Amino acid sequence: MIRPLHAAVLLALALPALPAASASVASSDLATVSEQSGFVRTGRYEEVIALCDRFAKAYPKAVRCIEFGTTPEGRPMKALVASTRGAFTPDQARRQNLPVVLIQGGIHAGEIDGKDAGFLALREVLEGKAAAGSLDKLVWVFVPVFNVDGHERFGAWNRPNQRGPVEMGWRVTAQNYNLNRDYVKADAPEMQAMLRLVQQWDPLAYVDLHATDGAQFEHDISVQVEPVHAGDEGLRVAGRTLRDGVLADLAKQGSLPLPYYPSFVVGDDPSSGFEDSVAPPRFSHGYFLLRNRIGMLVEKVFLEGIPGAGEDQPAIPSSRPWTRSPRTAPTG
Numbered sequence: 001m002i003r004p005l006h007a008a009v010l011l012a013l014a015l016p017a018l019p020a021a022s023a024s025v026a027s028s029d030l031a032t033v034s035e036q037s038g039f040v041r042t043g044r045y046e047e048v049i050a051l052c053d054r055f056a057k058a059y060p061k062a063v064r065c066i067e068f069g070t071t072p073e074g075r076p077m078k079a080l081v082a083s084t085r086g087a088f089t090p091d092q093a094r095r096q097n098l099p100v101v102l103i104q105g106g107i108h109a110g111e112i113d114g115k116d117a118g119f120l121a122l123r124e125v126l127e128g129k130a131a132a133g134s135l136d137k138l139v140w141v142f143v144p145v146f147n148v149d150g151h152e153r154f155g156a157w158n159r160p161n162q163r164g165p166v167e168m169g170w171r172v173t174a175q176n177y178n179l180n181r182d183y184v185k186a187d188a189p190e191m192q193a194m195l196r197l198v199q200q201w202d203p204l205a206y207v208d209l210h211a212t213d214g215a216q217f218e219h220d221i222s223v224q225v226e227p228v229h230a231g232d233e234g235l236r237v238a239g240r241t242l243r244d245g246v247l248a249d250l251a252k253q254g255s256l257p258l259p260y261y262p263s264f265v266v267g268d269d270p271s272s273g274f275e276d277s278v279a280p281p282r283f284s285h286g287y288f289l290l291r292n293r294i295g296m297l298v299e300k301v302f303l304e305g306i307p308g309a310g311e312d313q314p315a316i317p318s319s320r321p322w323t324r325s326p327r328t329a330p331t332g
């Protein structure tokens, strides 16, 4: 039984029922290092820990900060649970028949725009500036950084082909696991913690935020969803509806989105063309297909910077003109 999909999309047109912000935490206290630096830098993980608590303190009736695991290097794995219906536990969400959307950044910690965009989006939803009323209709579980230890392997040259931030984390974990190849095998302790979180909340949609680098595309973002080509027939209709709605919204905002991840038919050979396919379940969007739930892979093409911001946008470090040249096959 699939709960109504439209309730899961952050585009509800309900009248805003804004959660009151606590007077003791100013809106500016919820701004990330990324925002404060004009999207040139990203913060360290201590910022995630602080913001998780600050959001919960600023919006006590709408946000909880939870810890769902510990990494091999001993760092806490943090998530924010957002609901304006008081559904701060899986039981409360189930009792109210509210769909859960889990959105994660930093599974590849060098591709970190999902963390910063997620905090910004959550603040705008809470302030009623975006998707007003949506937190009445769904529970949003936000994991700012999945690969926490990789995030703290911080340096300027971890993604040299990528336009910003100035310094960023590393692709794999401290034990060299690529988490986006580990959903079925679950070797990594971080994945075991994530799958426990998934088992508890049973998200209807799981959104995995990446940034791709290394090849120059005209398109600035790709959004790949399953079930679309495979899986339950009814859920394929829902998957297509969600994907097409998100693509239409992105296009309205000035993006040129692709409905699939642009993998070359022959690796390192752009002339072979792109291939769309169903991902195996070691990837997030292939795994959730097998759970009979929706998986969405978002790949921001970081060579393009921020959509609509123009050529002079601050997200393009002027010291790295070579980021315009394709050098390798994309890794996302």
Ligand SMILES: [Zn+2]
Pocket (backbone or CB within 6 Å): 108, 111, 210, 211, 331, 332
């Ligand atoms: Zn990635």
